[in-house]
Amino acid sequence: xxxxxxxxxxxxxxxxxxxxxxxxxxxxxxxxxxxxxxxxxxxxxxxxxxxxxxxxxxxxxxxxxxxxxxxxxxxxxxxxxxxxxxxxxxxxxxxxxxxxxxxxxxxxxxxxxxxxxxxxxxxxxxxxxxxxxxxxxxxxxxxxxxxxxxxxxxxxxxxxxxxxxxxxxxxxxxxxxxxxxxxxxxxxxxxxxxxxxxxxxxxxxxxxxxxxxxxxxxxxx
Numbered sequence: 472x473x474x475x476x477x478x479x480x481x482x483x484x485x486x487x488x489x490x491x492x493x494x495x496x497x498x499x500x501x502x503x504x505x506x507x508x509x510x511x512x513x514x515x516x517x518x519x520x521x522x523x524x525x526x527x528x529x530x531x532x533x534x535x536x537x538x539x540x541x542x543x544x545x546x547x548x549x550x551x552x553x554x555x556x557x558x559x560x561x562x563x564x565x566x567x568x569x570x571x572x573x574x575x576x577x578x579x580x581x582x583x584x585x586x587x588x589x590x591x592x593x594x595x596x597x598x599x600x601x602x603x604x605x606x607x608x609x610x611x612x613x614x615x616x617x618x619x620x621x622x623x624x625x626x627x628x629x630x631x632x633x634x635x636x637x638x639x640x641x642x643x644x645x646x647x648x649x650x651x652x653x654x655x656x657x658x659x660x661x662x663x664x665x666x667x668x669x670x671x672x673x674x675x676x677x678x679x680x681x682x683x684x685x686x687x688x689x690x691x692x
Contacts (some may be wrong), residue, residue, distance in 0.1 A: 487569070489538060491673060494531050495567075500555070506532035507546055570672050577676065581667050581684050582607055603628040611664070614639035615650035 489497070506529060509516075518526070536543045576595045583589050589607050593600060603609045603625070613619045613628060614635050619642075627633040635641075642648050644665065646658035663684075670678040 489535060491570075493534050497531065502528060502532055502535075503546060510547065573676070574668060574671060577671055577679070578664075578668070581664065581679070582611070585684075611643035611648070612641045615642045615645060615655070616652065 505525075509521075509525075509529060521529070579589075579593055579595060589605075591600065591605070593605060593608070601608050602612060609625070609628070610619050613625075616639070617624055617628075619625060624633065628635075640655075640659065642650060643662055644660055646661035646663075648662060649658060651657040667679045667684065
């Protein structure tokens with residue numbers, strides 16, 4: 472099997488689909504190299520010789536082989552250059568880039584009340600005025616448990632004096648944008664905004680209906 476080093480190669484489509492539906496953060500180069508070794512030199516090794524992570528990777532690899540006809544033969548008979556070419560074409564980073572670019576404009580539409588404008592307005596291709604520097608995005612991004620209405624806290628977030636750490640979840644991840652101090656897991660990853668983003672990415676942009684957006688906006692007021 473010969474793969475073309477271009478965006479028109481079917482493997483590019485398979486890689487993006489794979490990244491969205493099977494394994495979003497897959498390192499194709501490592502996956503292919505390790506699984507080819509298992510299918511070759513380690514083919515007779517018993518299943519218990521492999522760690523849970525290795526078994527999971529093998530399952531992911533099998534799903535990839537099912538997706539692309541002739542891929543297994545290509546990998547087993549080809550050389551390092553062929554494996555490198557497949558890994559580059561199948562990279563899921565293209566899907567992530569496309570999704571991020573597509574979501575930027577859509578998120579602005581979702582957080583803007585129907586028939587109104589954001590004040591000040593936000594540009595789709597500018598980051599300077601976003602984040603904690605804008606009331607609309609700031610109220611969604613500020614760490615759950617802090618008080619966005621506190622002017623001192625808000626100023627420190629804007630200036631960078633307060634650094635948001637990786638274990639501080641932003642409020643937009645919570646259902647109804649409500650954080651329960653006694654139970655931080657309550658409602659996590661259940662917000663209407665996340666549902667909109669999920670539908671936009673994994674079904675289609677048109678599946679994000681206005682009723683769901685209105686539910687999201689109601690709890691942002």
